[in-house]
Amino acid sequence: MQRTFIPFNQVKHQKAIIVDSLHPNGLVLSHWRGAPTPPELEGDTSADIVLNALRAANLNLNYEFVTTNHFDVDGFVGVWALLNPEMALTYESVLRQAALIGDFRELDLNKTGADHALKLVCWINAKEKELFYPPFGAGETEENEVIASLPKFHYFLREFARVLQQPETEQAVWGPEYRQVLQDYAQVQSSATVIKKYPAIGLVCVQTPEPVHYYALFSVTAGFDIVLAQYQGNRYELEYKYTTWVDIQSRPTLPRLLLAPLVTDLNNAETAAGLTWTAENITDTGPILRLAGNQLTRVERYANSTERPIYASGLAAHDFENKVVAYFNKAYTNILPAKNWTWEKIKTLNRNLFAQS
Incomplete structure (x- = not known):
């Protein structure tokens, strides 16, 4: 079914799939402590859980709306995957690696999809800083992040599929951080x-x-x-x-x-x-x-x-x-x-x- 992203402060009035956060009014797909995520969908990142849900045969995903209370790579990937399920499963390994790199910072270039994922994460990082505010830059209250993050979602939900399919078109954006990561990665892996x-x-x-x-x-x-x-x-x-x-x-x-x-x-x-x-x-x-x-x-x-x-x-x-x-x-x-x-x-x-x- 076609789903729509809604601001987190609307979920109290409308049932939704809640990604990488907590709320009682809907289906929670989150790795946060105490989240009532269905145990059969367990995963390390919230994006893992969402992708497991998309592959689950007997899970009710008939929710029209999707939401989360903040913007980060893991939560965004989970939201985007629910809005674009077919493409998400096509690029499943890349998306799982992107969430892992973004949330836990555990880059392993030997893993399938990791290099592609690193380019995507570096692109998100660069555009987030260029166009919006850095992580934790919205103020100390949760409400500030809920509202301030909405333009980020509007932009990245619109642009992500294009960059996922053709990351080379944005090389000028992701290239500087990507090259730094590779250089530092080589240092850490060296004698x-x-x-x-x-x-x-x-x-x-x-x-x-x-x-x-x-x-x-x-x-x-x-x-x-x-x-x-x-x-x-x-x-x-x-x-x-x-x-x-x-x-x-x-x-x-x-x-x-x-x-x-x-x-x-x-x-x-x-x-x-x-x-x-x-x-x-x-x-x-x-x-x-x-x-x-x-x-x-x-x-x-x-x-x-x-x-x-x-x-x-x-x-x-x-x-x-x-x-x-x-x-x-x-x-x-x-x-x-x-x-x-x-x-x-x-x-x-x-x-x-x-x-x-």
Whole structure:
């Protein structure tokens, strides 16, 4: 059937398919924590779930309207696929990879459709910045994003099919970021970079000379949820991936833990004058532990590490890494990976775990 995209604030008056968000008035196809998505459609990204729904034989998709409460690559791909189901299934592998790259930043150029998907994501990124506002740039309230994102949907829903089918026509737009990603991807995959993995705590340590694009940095982090980036000159950032903000279904995960006790330990050991370690709360979409992190806006934190200053610590790389690993090893003792963590359970676990802190 022919479907129509409607603004999210209209869904309370009209049943719809709700993509990559939550609302009781319709069918929810979302990987958000606690989303009542039909279990037979499970997937890691919301676009995965939508594409699974399009392939499901006995699912009622007879909804005239489709909506979501924000604009990002994953949500957009899911909305677009519901409006263009036949073309979506033709380009299924590309769309799944685009959502994965856009949401989790896990680029793997060996995967079918990944190179094509990267061009599409870079095109969306470039046009979004040129014509509209960057991610998290609409203000702090959900209502701001609901309204401000509508022109983005109008533009990309109109133009996406053309670029999907003929990405070379927009090479001038996606080319600059695409080339940067490939260059940084090569750096991360080269002998200049040392990758250390700690599976028991879901941590990957990436030691590479200079900051790189997120799609390159996270290209070696599939299956892991915490990334410690270490750059020359004692520059470090520690980040919880978005994979622990949503309910992924391909594997169990460990719950997010408060970074505040680790911040305190690092500040007690830090010798760099005038700089302090900071980190966001566990409910942030992507908490980053970094020196002078509280000086950044959400827009700046969402941007690539190449676009923000990363200050030199007085702690040697091996000392910093040892502190991080020791913290998570101790904190995750007796906690097993699981699927479908709720925020209530995560917050309760943290209260109990750090009650004596």
